[in-house]
Amino acid sequence: MFTERILKRVEPIWASYLEHPFVKGLGDGSLEKEKFQFWLKQDYVYLIDYAKLMAIGSAKAPDLRVMGIFSKLLHGTLFMEMDLHRSYAKQFGISESESEATEAASVNTAYTSYMLNHAQRGGAEHVTACLLACAWSYNYIGNHLAEQDGALDDNNPYRDWIETYSGEAFTELMNDAIALMDELAEGMPERVLADLEEIIVKTSYYEYMFWEMCEFKAHWDIPVK
Numbered sequence: 001m002f003t004e005r006i007l008k009r010v011e012p013i014w015a016s017y018l019e020h021p022f023v024k025g026l027g028d029g030s031l032e033k034e035k036f037q038f039w040l041k042q043d044y045v046y047l048i049d050y051a052k053l054m055a056i057g058s059a060k061a062p063d064l065r066v067m068g069i070f071s072k073l074l075h076g077t078l079f080m081e082m083d084l085h086r087s088y089a090k091q092f093g094i095s096e097s098e099s100e101a102t103e104a105a106s107v108n109t110a111y112t113s114y115m116l117n118h119a120q121r122g123g124a125e126h127v128t129a130c131l132l133a134c135a136w137s138y139n140y141i142g143n144h145l146a147e148q149d150g151a152l153d154d155n156n157p158y159r160d161w162i163e164t165y166s167g168e169a170f171t172e173l174m175n176d177a178i179a180l181m182d183e184l185a186e187g188m189p190e191r192v193l194a195d196l197e198e199i200i201v202k203t204s205y206y207e208y209m210f211w212e213m214c215e216f217k218a219h220w221d222i223p224v225k
C-alpha cells in the first residue's frame with residue numbers, strides 16, 4: 001500500500017510534533033491561553049482554504065463515488081471540525097466574524113498556498129496527497145495525547161481538542177482520506193508516486209512550522225522602520 005510507504009517516511013517528522021512545546025501544552029493543559037487563541041484564529045482561516053482543496057478534489061474526481069468522498073471530507077471540515085473551533089472561540093471570547101476575518105500569518109499563507117497550488121496543477125491524487133498529512137497527523141497527535149495521564153481530565157481546557165482529533169468522527173474522515181490515497185495511487189507510475197510522496201513530506205514539514213508559528217505567535221514579523 002502506498003500509505004504504508006508514506007507512514008514510514010513521515011513518522012519521524014510527526015514524532016517531532018509530540019516533543020513540540022505547543023503540543024505538549026495541549027496534552028498537559030499548560031498551554032498559554034493567548035497561544036491557543038492564536039492557533040484558533042489562524043487555524044480557522046487555514047481550514048477555510050483546506051476545505052477549498054476538497055472542492056477542487058470534487059471537481060477533479062474521476063467519478064461520482066470519489067466526488068462523494070471529497071464532498072464528505074469537505075462537509076466534515078466545515079461542520080464537524082470547525083464546530084470545535086467555533087465552540088472554543090465562544091469560550092475564549094472570539095466572535096465568528098473575528099475568526100473568519102483573521103489575516104493568515106506568513107507560515108499559514110505559505111502552507112495553504114502550497115497545497116492549493118499543487119491541487120490546482122495536479123489531479124485528484126495530488127489533491128488527496130495535499131490534504132493527507134493534515135488529517136492524519138492531527139489524528140496521530142490526538143491519539144498520543146489521549147493516552148497521556150491526565151490529558152482527558154475535566155480540568156484540562158484542551159480536553160475537547162484531544163477528544164475531537166482522537167475521536168470516532170475525525171478518525172472516520174482520516175480513514176476515508178487514507179483509503180482514497182491508496183485507491184488513487186494504485187497503478188500510478190513511480191514518477192507520480194514520488195511527486196505525491198514529496199507533497200506529503202513537505203506538508204508534514206509545514207505542519208511542524210504551523211506549531212512553531214503558534215508557539216511564537218509569529219505573524220508577518222519583519223522589523224520595517
Ligand SMILES: Cc1ncc(CN)c(N)n1
Pocket residue numbers: 043046047081133134135138207210
Ligand atoms: C494546520 C492544521 N493541520 C491539520 C489540521 C487538522 N485538520 C488542522 N486543523 N490544522
